[in-house]
Amino acid sequence: MIWKLLRQHISVSQFVGFFTANLVGMLIVLISIQFYRDVIPVFTEDDGLISRTYLILSKKITAVSSLMGEANTFSENDIEDIRAQRFTRKVGVFTASQYKVYASLGVGGLSFGTDMFFESVPSDFVDTDASSWHFNPSGREVPIILPRSYLAIYNFGFAQSQSLPRLTEGVVGMIPMDIRLSGNGQEERLKGRVIGFSSRLNTILVPEDFMEWSNSRLAPDSDTAPTRLIIEVTNPTDHDIARYIGERGYEMENDQLEAGRLTYFLKIVTGIVLAIGLLISILSFYILMLSVYLLLQKNTTKLENLLLIGYSPARVSRPYQLLTVAMNLLVLVIAIALLLWIRSQYMNLLWSMFPQIQEASLFTSVMSGCAIFTLVSIFNIIAIRRRVNAIWRHKE
């Protein structure tokens, strides 16, 4: 009965306007949060094989140094000095293969082959279980860790253009790889198996024991100083590290820095989009408040009469409060439904680019939506009640 009275003068077009604006605002907020949550792990995730506390150092190669034939290798003294630094926990050297490597992969009848090289670091720098990261000369199978970017290049560039199947990390591990090693007048044929991908190491990594075995067989005489070091530090963000590296003219393979920049950029973009979404939400909130105020204004006499015959301000406010809360709730539900749909669309694209990506939870975005809903609803409820109280005191 009250509702029949109070719904007089409700402007459908105004409420549709509010509804659309609020929906757009809410959706932008939710999508920006969810997108950020989904994409950020691509840049920041720990690959599980090489810990984030490991830094990789090399000496700077400049035009002058290469012309002058200056060594870009680390001497024993260099290594000892690094080991002595406060921030260093342990130091390992990269050992490179001193022989020729030819590897080929067969995918669906097609075969790719290439000359390449191997490198190894001490086993305790690789976080994988010891049984798989191990070479047994009688088993003739070499475990390999590839840079994650290789898979991305294949999936995103090559496979797409050649209409080849995209590969996940798991599938790559099942593809047999033939490896031919030659040097010192000998040749070894082995099987390779990719046991993992690293986004931190930009090299083709094999176990240290395999490197020792193969170098001693195929290049027994050569023994070169390392060009790259891997160091474990106590805190990778320590400023002393950057200062030390700068002073010594070393270079840090800084995927972290790169990821940091991208993350920063992504944060800014997300922040801007989020702000726009919030702005639209706030504006839509104003539209709603204006419509409700107008409605209350048009119904002032009715509200006043209801109050005079004994209705309490709370009772008279309730239909309008329920109306706005119901609309807010509807907006929230539709926005979450749209979010799920839009997310399924972009996640397909993301998966094709980064097959390793983990699905982030919806918790943050959904909770943000609920928070906006709650906040806006509380404001609506308070504003309507204040307006009705003003009518009670008959002040316009």
Place this chain on the structure above:
Amino acid sequence: MNTITLKNVLPRVFSGRENELTSEIWLRDVEFQRGKKYLIEAASGTGKSSLLAFLIGYRHDYDGTICFDGRDISTLSTAEWVELRQRSLALLFQELRLFPELTAWENVEVKNSLTGFKDMNSVSRWFEAFGIADKKDVKIGKMSFGQQQRVAMIRALAQPFDFLLADEPISHLDESNSRVMAEIMQEEARAQGAGIIVTSIGKHMEMDYDFRIKM
């Protein structure tokens, strides 16, 4: 509530004209008692509607003190006013304050659903007694002022009360209808032991008033 007392009350609009007033209400000490019937005779512009607006808590622009059972009504909270309007003070407004977009029946129902005071049969009987039983489902906007006056009275009665305030209740009623209204009002007031305060500028509602006050 047993008594309504006015102590030295004057509407602010009359400030500065104190000497011209010959009122038995303004600037006097007046007491209205539950169970008694009062007629306030007034010429227009003497502030009778103001008095009722003060009593219902709609307006507060007066000097002096109005008390309900000794309690200064300017100290009443919103919740207390709501309670009073639902349980103690029934008011027939001069301007009726009905809802034109609702039917006669719905207008009564708006009040009765709030108080839950009368059942459908009692309300129907009133409609019959007032001779507007056939108008139950007619929108208020389509009814004459006299018919609306009777609907407004039924609505005012659809609640428990200690005082029934009626602001010119019969201004648009013929003699037989005003007699019916007086009977129903007295019957309801008697049943609840309530007081009645009727205002009038012209013809008076026939009732055996305990007090006649000139405003």
